Amino acid sequence: MNSPTFPTDFEGRKPDEADAAKALPCPCCGGGSTAALYHVPSIPVHSCVLLNSAEEARAFPRRDLQLAFCDSCGFLFNQIFDEAVMSYSGDFEESQHFSDTFSAFAKELAREIAQACSAHGKHVLEIGCGKGEFLRELCRISGATGLGIDPGYRTDAGRDEEDDRVQFITDFYKPSGQFDADIILCRHTLEHIASVQKFVRSIREGIGSRTDPWVVFETPDAKRVLAEGAFWDIYYEHCSYFSPGAHARLFRAEGFDVTDLRLRYGDQYIVQYARPIATGPSRPRLDLEDDLAEMQGLAKSFPSRVRIVQDEWRERVRSASAEGKRIVVWGGGSKGVSFLTTLGLDTEISAVVDVNPYKQGKFMPGAGHRVIAPSALVAEPPDLVIVMNPIYRAEIAKTLNALGLKPEISAVG
Numbered sequence: 001m002n003s004p005t006f007p008t009d010f011e012g013r014k015p016d017e018a019d020a021a022k023a024l025p026c027p028c029c030g031g032g033s034t035a036a037l038y039h040v041p042s043i044p045v046h047s048c049v050l051l052n053s054a055e056e057a058r059a060f061p062r063r064d065l066q067l068a069f070c071d072s073c074g075f076l077f078n079q080i081f082d083e084a085v086m087s088y089s090g091d092f093e094e095s096q097h098f099s100d101t102f103s104a105f106a107k108e109l110a111r112e113i114a115q116a117c118s119a120h121g122k123h124v125l126e127i128g129c130g131k132g133e134f135l136r137e138l139c140r141i142s143g144a145t146g147l148g149i150d151p152g153y154r155t156d157a158g159r160d161e162e163d164d165r166v167q168f169i170t171d172f173y174k175p176s177g178q179f180d181a182d183i184i185l186c187r188h189t190l191e192h193i194a195s196v197q198k199f200v201r202s203i204r205e206g207i208g209s210r211t212d213p214w215v216v217f218e219t220p221d222a223k224r225v226l227a228e229g230a231f232w233d234i235y236y237e238h239c240s241y242f243s244p245g246a247h248a249r250l251f252r253a254e255g256f257d258v259t260d261l262r263l264r265y266g267d268q269y270i271v272q273y274a275r276p277i278a279t280g281p282s283r284p285r286l287d288l289e290d291d292l293a294e295m296q297g298l299a300k301s302f303p304s305r306v307r308i309v310q311d312e313w314r315e316r317v318r319s320a321s322a323e324g325k326r327i328v329v330w331g332g333g334s335k336g337v338s339f340l341t342t343l344g345l346d347t348e349i350s351a352v353v354d355v356n357p358y359k360q361g362k363f364m365p366g367a368g369h370r371v372i373a374p375s376a377l378v379a380e381p382p383d384l385v386i387v388m389n390p391i392y393r394a395e396i397a398k399t400l401n402a403l404g405l406k407p408e409i410s411a412v413g
């Protein structure tokens, strides 16, 4: 979603052939009780990048991913993550704001944060602000000022409204000195950072002795991913995966009080409000935090569950393709890349549809599928549309209907 800030100061673990056999310390709690539970070979190292030809897309760098689970804190991480291959730039197109469903959610969340943090007249720092849409909205509705930092920030004609209240730095966030912000916002960024404990510690240190700033994080919920066998939500750009409890445990251990923790956007995202405390750690007190035993159970059963889900989708696509059906995937983001490359799909899928005009005409890293606009489906009507996020199903059905198309629609999850 938001373009990730990837602080170069936070070195990741170097990939090591022997990593799989070793119990690596957990990057979230520092404990030693970690074990591998899922392996995906040869997937593109980025999934939000725009490529200009199918050849370039197929030649895109790949690595293996190996997900490990920490029995002590419920955190999941790619234990063979190779930070050296990651590079984030303005070529990233992660914005979901072209979807009405997403746009409405972002507006509602901005209102909620403005109210919860009494943002009027305050200064907001957003680490990993992407193209800045959310920060602009938050400052516009609340009268706050803002500073957004993101290496993938880019100004596009037509995308940006002039707003003196908000400034941007096109770079990685680097901890240096004390924050002057009253609200520190970090949305869909923590999952891109390998050394999560070190990162959260740096935020706490940046706040110093003040206890009044709000710290608001939004991160995908990995408990749902484990429970659903949602392999499309596991991809290389995400090296860190949190359940609500694992998320809160990290912040509590690093000197924050977690004041609110909730699931949003069809229970896909964790939204966490926290405030620094003078002396840490703090004790758990929210219902959603109590999930360690549940996570241990889900981690144990995940390998067999994910295999079943993958086999079902592979079979479904292959048999529809064998019947001569034209199949498209709707969603040219990370979920789409993961779905196609994890299942090894190629010519079975005719194209990938995306409402973001900056993605259209480009190619998906991995198998090199072309990204087209919804209107392009009229010339080549699909028989089956696979929706990469069930929350967009109604919006997509409406769009197809308006185009006079009546394909079968099937959503993952």
Ligand SMILES: [Zn+2]
Pocket (backbone or CB within 6 Å): 026, 027, 028, 029, 030, 031, 070, 071, 072, 073, 074, 075
């Ligand atoms: Zn841990």
